[in-house]
Amino acid sequence: MMQKKHWWGLIGLFFIGIAVILGIGFYHYTNTNSHSKTLPTTNQTPKIWVLSDTHFIADSLHDNGHKFKYMEATAASKDLKYGTVLLKSLVQKALKERPAAVIITGDVTFNGAKKSATQLAKIFKPLTDNQINFLVIPGNHDIYDGWARSFKGKHEYKTEQISPEDWHHIFKSSYENATSVDPASLSYTVQLNDQYQLLLLDTNKYSVGPATTAPYTSGTIRPATIKWLEQQLKEGQKKGLRTISFTHHNLYQHSSRGKFGYVIENTATVQRLFSKYDVKLNFAGHIHAQDITKDSTGRCPTIEVLNGSYAVAPNSYGELKLTPGKLDYQKKMMDISPFLRSQEQINTDLSHHKAYAKKLFFDDTKAIIYERLYAQAKNQPKLLDAAAQSFAQLNWYFFTGTDNLSAQQVEEFEQTTGFKALVKYGAVSANYAQTALQDNNMDDNSLTIEY
Secondary structure, three states: OHHHHHHHHHHHHHHHHHHHHHOOOOOOOOOOOOOOOOOOOOOOOOEEEEEEOOOEOOHHHEOOOHHHHHHHHOOOOOOOOOHHHHHHHHHHHHHHHOOOEEEEEOOOEOOOEHHHHHHHHHHHHHHHHOOOEEEEEOOOOOOOOOOOEEEEOOEEEEOOEOOHHHHHHHOHHHHHOOOEEOOOOOOEEEEOOOOEEEEEOOOEOOOOOOOOOOOOOOEOOOHHHHHHHHHHHHHHHHOOOEEEEEOOOEOOOOOOOOOOOOEOOOHHHHHHHHHHOOOOEEEEOOOOOOEEEEOOOOOOOOEEEEOOEOOOOOOEEEEEEEEOOEEEEEEEEOOOHHHOOHHHHOOHHHHOHHHHHHHHHHHHHHHHHHHHHHHHHOOOHHHHHHHHHHHHHHHHHHHOOOOEOOHHHHHHHHOOHHHHHHHHOOOOOOOHHHHHHEOOOOOOOEEEEEO
């Protein structure tokens, strides 16, 4: 009898796994039908702000102690300590400049803790209180993340994860704006005005219950969601609306560093739909790099903008200005200094936050080379320092969207002591600088699309 129960348990797990892959809904939304609601803007020239990968951790989940600092040191340059200040400053700026909407394209939380999502929603509540719409989609670190932890002293503790139902409830104001909500995922559509609709797509893989392992890096759009997606595109076309889409995972490969885990697995299907319905623009995140690219084959008309992580220097976001015949995008870098309270102004980390965040980026990136090359170069500390500095500079160019150096500038960089050391010790290939520093296909920081 015990053996039979065991096999039935395995069969049950098998069908649950199949359901996750196929996108069969295990949760139910009460808000899945089409709605007549639209965003409260009749403005024919609105602007929206788009940011990604805020990786916010609630203040209540850590005490800035030993374990938190250890975790922070391995967090790939994310400014976790001052996340609240960064977000509140953005909200204050938005209240002043009044975009029609502020949108986050996933990895809203650092490790999928429910408390983090809840606090973030409270931080952004002044926007919706003042008729500025706040729209979010999850990233791979948000729903049922087995890494959800709090940090106290020298210890870490499991904390409550975010379920799809939790997400829908915590960010209910986003879904209340929806003209349609996908019953098979956390995707939804919002009509911005009588010219544009916003298509916010859930590209993530997650289990049907709390997880015990690391979250999936890769993403896909579920078969049921693909059907819903085409319906939204078709209805938008009938209404004469132009569609702008938002995802966490990428439509295209943006770097030679790799495709797996970053590009939507069924991107070919999505690209065919975007081609059929002439979607001109998609916003995404996930790789933390500022980059703009288009289909190298020319078959898909969609241009994709990746916003760098807002949690990482230079703490950027994008501003999109919309007119009936044109879209204008510009990267913006957040300056928190005008929004600091008096007690925050005496904290030099905050009063000189641009320098603080950039140093955090360089220190974390240099640590990779120190660890990788220490055994080979420990007797040449100056050479090791130069190699680490060159590697950090390479990454700074790439992640900030300034990797468009001229051939002469690349040649000069290749002649530096640090880069030569990186090649000598096998940290990078001899032609690495050319591939990393000459992204000349498109401007990565601004874009104009005309209809």
